Structures are given as C-alpha cells and as structure tokens.
Amino acid sequence: MLWLYILIGVLALIAGLAIGFFIARRYMMTYLKNNPPINEQMLKMMMMQMGMKPSQKKINQMMAAMNKQQGK
Structure with a gap:
C-alpha cells in the first residue's frame, strides 16, 4: 500500500512539472509578443x-x- 502512495506522489510531481513548464513557456511567449526586445x-x-x-x-x-x- 505504501508503494501506491509513493507512485501517486511521483506521478503528481511529474505532472506538476510538465504543466508548470508549459504554463511558463506560454507566459514567456505572450510576454515577448507584447514586449519585443x-x-x-x-x-x-x-x-x-x-x-x-x-x-x-x-x-x-x-x-x-x-x-x-x-x-x-
């Protein structure tokens, strides 16, 4: 039963990292589009x-x- 909690925790961590990456990427693309260097x-x-x-x-x-x- 403990391994199930660990597996869920690892999967949640991976999903959170992936979602955070894509949110940050979209934010930066929008920012650079509105404020070009x-x-x-x-x-x-x-x-x-x-x-x-x-x-x-x-x-x-x-x-x-x-x-x-x-x-x-």
Missing part, C-alpha cells in the same frame, strides 16, 4: 523622436551598453 531600428527611431541625429557608431554603443546591462 529592443533592436537597432527601434533605438534609431527613439533617438530621432528625442531630436537626436543617430549615427551608426552611437547606435552600436548604445546596443552594446544595453546588452551588457541585460547580461548582469
């Missing part, structure tokens, strides 16, 4: 809206700084 084109548009004339060097510097910040 910033790219060079978006950065260029933001700089132009702020009244700056973006050069490729400045864009590259800002992208490197943002990637470094995200890495921490």
